[in-house]
Amino acid sequence: MSHGQHGVGPSIGVTAGPASDLGEIHNWTDLLYFFNHTLPECHVELSESTKRVALFVLYLAIFVVGLVENLLVICVNWRCSGRAGLLSLYVLNMAIADLGIVLTLPVWMLEVTLDYTWLWGSFSCRFTHYFYFANMYSSIFFLVCLSIDRYVTLTGASPAWQRHQHRVRRAVCAGVWVLSAIIPLPEVVHMELVESSEPMCVFMAPFENYSTWALVVTLSTTVLGFLLPFPLITVFNVLTAWRLKRAGRPESRRHCLLVCAYIAVFAVCWLPYHVSLLLLSLHGVDIYLHCYLAHLLFFFYDVIDCFSMLHCVVNPILYNFLSPGFRGRLLSAVVHYLPKAQPRAGRRASSSSSSTQHSIIITMEGTEPTAAGPHHPGLHFQAPDTSPISAPQSLTAR
Template sequence: MSVQPSSGPSPSEVLTVPAGDFAVIHNWSELLYFFNHTLPECHMEFSESTKRVVLFVLYLAIFVVGLVENLLVICVNWRYSGRVGLLNLYLLNMAIADLGIVLSLPVWMLEVTLDYTWLWGSFSCRFTHYFYFANMYSSIFFLVCLSVDRYVTLTNASPSWQRHQHQARRALCAGIWVLSAIIPLPEVAHIQLVEGSEPMCLFMAPFESYSTWALAVALSTTVLGFLLPFPLIAVFNILTACQLRGAQQPEGRRHCLLVCAYIAVFVICWLPYHVTLLLLTLHGTHVSLHCYLAHLLYFFYDVIDCFSMLHCVINPILYNFLSPSFRGRLLNAVVHYLPKDQARTGGRTSSSSSSTQHSIVITKEGMQPPRHALPGPNFQAAALSPNTSPISAPQSLLSS
C-alpha cells in the first residue's frame, strides 16, 4: 500500500517518523521512501484502484447535489434578503461557503483519478488548498453564529438588541470572512509543488521541524474546526430545544428533533475526520498505533475526508428545504421565471396561499403572545423588524 504525505483538500495527511529513525534520513526523497516501504512493517492488501473509483463517485455526487442545492439556497435567500427573516444572512453566507467547497471538488476528483499527481502548477497547488480551507472554516463559523443567534432572537427582547441587530449581524459576517481568510495562511505557506516524474502537491514544512509543524497544524485544525465550534453548537441548540419544549406548541416535538439533527450531523461529518487526523499526526512521535490500525487509517483517510464534505449537501436540506417558508419562497421564485401564461396560473395559487398565511399571522398577532413562541424549522425571524416591540419579538418568529 502506497502512503502519500498529503492528499485531497483536507489538511495534509501528516506522517511522522519515530525519533530514532531520523538519523538515517537526510532528505525528503529518503523520507518518502521510508513512508512507502518501511512504515509500518506489517502487510495488508488494499485495492488503491477501487478506492480511487469510490472517491471519484463520492466527489462527483457531492459536487452535483451540493452545487444545485447551494445555488438554489443562495438565489432564493438573495432574492428575498430584504423581506424575510434576519437570520437568513447567516444561511446565505453559509451557503456561499459551502458552494466554495463544492466548487473545489473537481480538482480533487482529477487528482484522485491521476493517483495524486498534480498537473496544474505551483500557484494552483496553494490557491486551491487555501480556497478550500477558507470556505471550510467560514461554513463552520456561520453555523455557530446561526445556532447562537437564533437562541438569542428567541429569548432576547431588549430594545437595544432590536435596534442594533442588523448592524451586528453584518459586522459579524464580515469578521468571519476575514478570520477565515487568515487562519489557513500558516498551513498554506508550507504547501508546495514537489517536482518529479509525478509532481505532487504536499505539505512541506521545514524538514528539521516537520513533526512540530505537522502537530501544530493538526491541533489548530481540530481546535478551530471542531473542539471550539461543537460545544457552542450543541449547547445553544439544546437551549433552543428547551425553549421550544417549554412553549408547548403542537409542532414542538418536530422542531426539537430538528435541533437534535443539527447536532448529530455536525458530529457525524466532522468527528471521524478530526480523530483520524490527530491519530495519524501523533503516530510515531507521541503514540504508537498498531501497524494494522495505522494501515487502515492511512488507507481510509481520503474516504473519511471526503465523507466530511457531506455537510455541503445536508446543511441546505436541514436549514432551508425543511422550512415551509423557504419552500414557499422557492416556489414563488420558480413561478417568477416561468412563461407568463404558466406564471398566471401559479401566481393565482401563490396569491391564495399567501393571503391564507397572512391571515394566520394576523390572527396570531391579534392574540396575546405566549412567553416563548415557536420558530420555524430554520428559525428565521421573518416579521421581526428593528421597531418590533419587546413583547411581540418572540411571537414574530412564528411567521417564518
C-alpha cells in the first residue's frame, strides 16, 4: 500500500488475521499488537540489519542515478520543446513525474535507516506519501498515453487529429495530473503519525472495518497501477511494432526489441510489487499463506517496494537515451553552453578545427554545414526531426 506502512514492523500495515478478531481492537496500540502477534509460528532466520543496509544502498543508487537522468531529460526536452518530436510532451511529463518520485527517496532512505521512525511531523507524513503516489500514478498514466498516442499517430490519423493533436495532448496531460492528484486521497487521508516508543507514519483506517479499508485500497492500487495500464501498454506497443514490421522498415527489428523492453521493464518493476501487496492484504482475511511464505513476504516487501522504483532509472534510458534524436538534442544542448569565443590567433592557427566545430554547431541547430571540415567517425550529429511519428526512430519517443 504505501511506504508509511513499513512503520508497523513486519506486518507493514496489512491485515494479518481473521477479520472477526478486529472487533476486539480499540486503538492503534491494540492494532499493532494484533499485527505483530498473528503471524504463523515458525522460525525464519532473517537479518533486519542486513536488509536495512541493502535498502539504504539501493535507495541511494536509485536517487543519484534517477536524479541525474531525469533532470537531463527534462532540461533537453524543455529546451527543444518547440522542435522536438510530436510525443515529447508525454516524455517530458513522465520525466517530471519520475523526478517527483526520486525526490521522495531520501525520506524513505532515512526512514529505513532509523528503523521506520518518522521524524518529520504529521503534515510531512501525509504530504510525502501523497506526493509519492500522485507522481507514481502520473508516471504510469503518461506511459499509457505515450503508447496509445504513438500508435494513433503512426496509423495515419484523420485531418482533424492532425490539426488539433497538440491541443489534445496538452488537455490529456492536464487531465492525467488532475486524476493522479485525486486517486491517492482515500489512502492518504488515513495516514497518521502515531506515537509509541518512537513516532511512526502508518495507514490507520477505522478500526471497525480496517480489513475492508486495507483490501479496498490494495485492490484500487493494483487495478489502477497495473491491471489497467499493463494491458494497454502491451497491446498498443505490440500493435505499433506490428505496423512497423508490416511496413518493411529496416529498423523494425530494433523497434520490436524496444517494444519487448518496454513491456518487460513495466512488468518486472510492478508485477512483484502488486502480487506481494495483494497476497499480504488477503492473508488472514480470505486466504492463509504458508508459514514460511508469509514471513518471507513480510520481510522482503520493503525490498520489492524499493525495486519497483527502478522504473525512474530505466524509463529515461528506454524512452530518451536510446533515441538518436534525443542524443542529438543532448549534444546540441551541451555544445550550445560551451564557450564559443576563442582568441583570434588561435582561430587562425587552427582554422580546420574551427570550421569543424562551426559545422557541428550549425548542423545541430538544424541547418546544413556551410564549411567542410575533417570527418570525425565518432561524431554523428543530426538535427532534431520534426517529421510525423511515422519516422522509424520516433518509436523511442523523441
